[in-house]
Amino acid sequence: MSYRLLQLLTLPIIALIAAQLPAQSTEFRQAVRKLSAPTAIERAEAVAAIAGLKDDISADLRLAFKSASDTERTGLFEAVESRQDAALLHQAMQSMAECAEPANALYEAARSYALSLPADKQYLDEVNLSATEKAVWQEISSLWLQREIVASLLDALQKPGKFQGQFQVLRTRDSAAVDKQLLALIDLEPAVLEALNLGSLRRFDEGIEADRLFSNPWRKLTLARGNFDDALQMIRTNQDPDRNAAVSRDILLASVEVLSDLRCAAVRALASSEQSQALVPFLRALHTSAGSLEPAPALRAAVSTEGLRTEIELTLARFGDRELVDARVAELRAQVERYSAVPGNVTYKIANRPDLAARNEAAHLLLRSGDPASAEKEWLSLVKDGRELERLAKDSQRSAVASFIGSIYYNLACAQALQLKLTRAAESLETAVASGYRDFAWMLEDGDLGALRRTPEFRAWFSDLAPPALVDRLPAVD
Numbered sequence: 001m002s003y004r005l006l007q008l009l010t011l012p013i014i015a016l017i018a019a020q021l022p023a024q025s026t027e028f029r030q031a032v033r034k035l036s037a038p039t040a041i042e043r044a045e046a047v048a049a050i051a052g053l054k055d056d057i058s059a060d061l062r063l064a065f066k067s068a069s070d071t072e073r074t075g076l077f078e079a080v081e082s083r084q085d086a087a088l089l090h091q092a093m094q095s096m097a098e099c100a101e102p103a104n105a106l107y108e109a110a111r112s113y114a115l116s117l118p119a120d121k122q123y124l125d126e127v128n129l130s131a132t133e134k135a136v137w138q139e140i141s142s143l144w145l146q147r148e149i150v151a152s153l154l155d156a157l158q159k160p161g162k163f164q165g166q167f168q169v170l171r172t173r174d175s176a177a178v179d180k181q182l183l184a185l186i187d188l189e190p191a192v193l194e195a196l197n198l199g200s201l202r203r204f205d206e207g208i209e210a211d212r213l214f215s216n217p218w219r220k221l222t223l224a225r226g227n228f229d230d231a232l233q234m235i236r237t238n239q240d241p242d243r244n245a246a247v248s249r250d251i252l253l254a255s256v257e258v259l260s261d262l263r264c265a266a267v268r269a270l271a272s273s274e275q276s277q278a279l280v281p282f283l284r285a286l287h288t289s290a291g292s293l294e295p296a297p298a299l300r301a302a303v304s305t306e307g308l309r310t311e312i313e314l315t316l317a318r319f320g321d322r323e324l325v326d327a328r329v330a331e332l333r334a335q336v337e338r339y340s341a342v343p344g345n346v347t348y349k350i351a352n353r354p355d356l357a358a359r360n361e362a363a364h365l366l367l368r369s370g371d372p373a374s375a376e377k378e379w380l381s382l383v384k385d386g387r388e389l390e391r392l393a394k395d396s397q398r399s400a401v402a403s404f405i406g407s408i409y410y411n412l413a414c415a416q417a418l419q420l421k422l423t424r425a426a427e428s429l430e431t432a433v434a435s436g437y438r439d440f441a442w443m444l445e446d447g448d449l450g451a452l453r454r455t456p457e458f459r460a461w462f463s464d465l466a467p468p469a470l471v472d473r474l475p476a477v478d
Contacts, residue, residue, distance in 0.1 A: 028057060032064050035075030047075050051082035058087035065091050070106045077109040086121035089114060090128065093140070097132040114140045115147070115198070119173065145170065146181050146192055150199025151206075153185075153265040154258075158208060158217050159445050167269060179273050183282065185266045188259065193232055200225040200258070211441060217261075223254035231255035240298040257302040264304070267311040276319035287312045287324065310365075317369035325369045332362040356382065360408070367415055367448070376415035382408045399436075406435035414448035425452050426461070433465060440466040444473055 027049065034046035050057075065076055065088060073095060080088050092110035099107040122144055126134050148170060170178050184192050204225040208218050224231070230245045230252055245252055267286075273279055290305045290312070313324040339355040363378035386405040393401045409432035416425035429443070429452070443449060443462070452458050453475070463471050 025060070028053060028060050028064070032068065032072060032076070035072040036069055043071075043075055047078045047082070050076070050079035058085065061085070061087045062091070074106045074109040077106075077113040081109075081113040081116045084116070084118065084121070086117055086123075089117065089121075089124055090133075093124065093129060093133040093137050096136045096140075097130070111140065115144050117144075119148070119170065122173075142177075142181070143195055143198075145174075145177055146184070146195030147199040147202065149178065149181050149185065149266075149269075150192075150195050150262065151203045153262055153269065154200060154203040154221060155206075156269075157258075157261050157265055158212060158215070158221075167272060171272065171274075175274050179270065179275055179279070182266045182270050183279075186263050186270075186286065188232055188236055188263070190232070190236075193228060196228040196232070196259070196262075197226045200228070220254045220258050220261075223251045224258040227251050227255050228259065231259050234299065235259055235303065238293065238299065239296050253302050256299060260303045260307070264307050264311045267308065267315050271315045271318040280316065280319055280321055283312050283316055287316075314365070314369050317371075322369065325365055329362045329365055332358045332365075356385070356404070360411070363411065363415075367411075367418070372415040372418040376412060376419070379408055379412040379415060383412065402436045406432045406437035409435060410437050410439075413452070414446065417449050417452040420451055422452055422455055425449075426455070426457055429458075430461065440470050444470060444475075 031046045031049040034042055034049075037043050037046065061076060061080060065073060068076060073091075076088060077092060077095075080086075092114045095106055095110040096102075096114075099110075101107070122141065124137055126137065129137060149167070152167065152170075167178055181192075181195075185195075200221065204221055208215075212218055227247050230247060234240065234252070234256055247255070267283070270279060270283075287309055290308050293305055295303045295305060310328070313328060316322070317325040335358045336355045339358070359378060359382055363375045363382070366372075366378060367375035383405065386401065386408055390398070390401045390405065409428045413425045413428035413432060416422075416428060429449075440462070443466075444453070459474060462474065
């Protein structure tokens with residue numbers, strides 16, 4: 001092929017590309033100019049136009065930013081926030097560092113944009129930052145991480161027990177920083193207030209499944225979101241706020257309760273830390289202080305110091321320090337012995353059998369503290385006793401006995417799945433359902449059953465028995 005022929009063939013292609021590039025560039029330039037239009041509607045249209053451009057315009061954005069006015073820069077930040085584009089992250093730090101008044105529109109737009117970026121785009125090479133910009137970046141990245149942690153914990157609280165892997169991405173980025181922020185949240189440092197409000201709003205905006213819309217955790221979050229100012233002060237001072245609280249009593253108490261739950265969840269999240277031994281003294285001291293604190297009358301219904309102490313004991317056990325959790329299990333066993341010594345005072349209604357409740361609680365503690373083998377042994381013993389109760393039960397008690405047996409078999413399946421005894425776990429789960437256990441939705445979320453859920457046998461069994469809407473929610477398996 002001659003050079004002349006090649007030239008003739010390629011010219012139309014070049015012309016076509018050239019015809020498209022100026023059109024995109026012209027549309028972008030026109031939108032940038034409209035960012036400083038006199039009316040808010042025109043400026044909003046310009047932001048939407050830039051956000052809607054489909055091609056990569058990162059270089060155009062950075063070039064336009066250099067000569068843009070403050071009003072235009074504000075619009076550019078709004079546009080890239082909508083695009084989830086990290087092109088102007090460095091420029092955002094520059095703008096925040098240079099703003100004489102932190103409350104002005106440019107500062108707020110730059111800050112909002114920086115906080116909006118997802119984890120995979122929340123990165124700047126600090127070598128290229130000035131000292132002032134670096135300080136701003138450290139503040140922003142710290143707040144971003146705090147907010148993400150709060151949102152993740154609140155998500156876990158909507159699904160009790162599912163605390164596996166929430167912080168894997170964050171810990172990959174900076175595990176020590178995650179620990180630092182969790183500790184700040186556990187201590188309820190005043191600096192975490194903004195992250196609490198932002199994180200709660202973020203989690204609420206993500207919504208919830210229809211079957212959880214009226215659950216207690218979601219109801220509390222609905223009331224508490226963005227309203228932690230008075231609640232934080234209330235817990236820190238261990239007293240009622242003054243009567244000039246900015247929110248209603250219902251909102252205040254819901255916020256206090258969510259804060260209390262968040263502290264417990266943050267302690268549980270520490271169990272995945274790589275710095276376990278460095279955290280032991282802190283947790284020990286917190287356990288002592290929580291035990292010596294008597295909540296103020298207004299807080300007693302909303303703040304669970306005993307729940308916090310239990311979470312600390314479980315996390316310490318995960319770190320290899322089992323003294324406190326073993327002491328709690330021993331006390332439960334002692335309770336069982338005391339109940340057994342006075343059978344005349346014990347009703348044989350399953351719901352009121354404190355000995356069975358204490359044994360079940362001890363098994364749960366063993367499971368959550370990292371000893372599923374001992375938990376399995378405890379639940380196998382409870383199954384045996386449950387079968388004996390079933391044999392002796394009167395007609396009016398059979399339903400309660402069957403429910404008890406079903407729940408114990410479900411717990412047994414969890415303990416066995418964690419030990420990868422998957423055949424036995426499947427058999428226990430089938431027996432649980434045959435005995436009346438019907439919480440199929442929870443089976444899809446319970447982290448303890450994760451290994452079992454990945455087996456084709458579970459998926460086939462679940463597909464046959466569960467409601468179709470739940471079968472559709474079966475997670476894909478690689």
